Amino acid sequence: MSVIVTPLNPRDVPAVKQFLIAGLSERWGAYESRYNPDIELFQSYYADSLTLVAKSAGVVVGTGTLHPIxxxxAEIVRMSTAIDSRRHGVAGQILMLLLDHARARGVQEVVLETTSSWASAIAFYTKHGFAKTHEQDGDTHFIRRLGAA
Structure with a gap:
């Protein structure tokens, strides 16, 4: 699978939003905009963030955002990979590029959360050096301390 990962281009915002909505619909059975105001206002909500977009043959197959706190x-949010692109290194590539960007900006800690019942997501973040800090309201919270760039 040939994948190209680039920073979000404004013309890709509609495709990325649809991609995220499809991923949430897959996980939850439906998408409710009222629970996801950041997706509804994606470009403005994450204006000061780095969103990476992975494409294969011009189609979005993965995304992730590094949002400064x-x-x-910083916090990693909205990581998602297309079903048929999972286990091909797409998410790992996005994650490593986000962490590299964080290091280059002097970020010392990256945090994230994922739904506690998503065993594959928990295994993925643990494999990539994130340590569980706590669970709250059905979510598992992680941290990864970064070294100097």
Missing amino acids: SARR
Whole structure:
């Protein structure tokens, strides 16, 4: 599978939003916009963030966003990979590029959360060096401390 990962281009915002909605619909059986205001206002909500988009043959197959919390801390949000692109290294490639970007910006800690029942997501983040910090309201929270760039 040939995949190209690039920063979000404004013309790709509609496709990325649809991709995220499809992923949430797959996981939850439906998508409810009221629970996802960041997706509804994606471009403005994540204007100060880095969103990476993975494409294969021009089609979005993965995405992830590094959202700054402070000068030394950032959060990874909206990581998603298409069903037929899973286990091909797409998510790992996106994650490593987001972490590289964080290091280059002087970020020392990256946090994230995922639904506690999503065993594959928990295994993925653990495999990539994230440590579980706690569980709350059905979500598992992680942290990864970064070294210098």
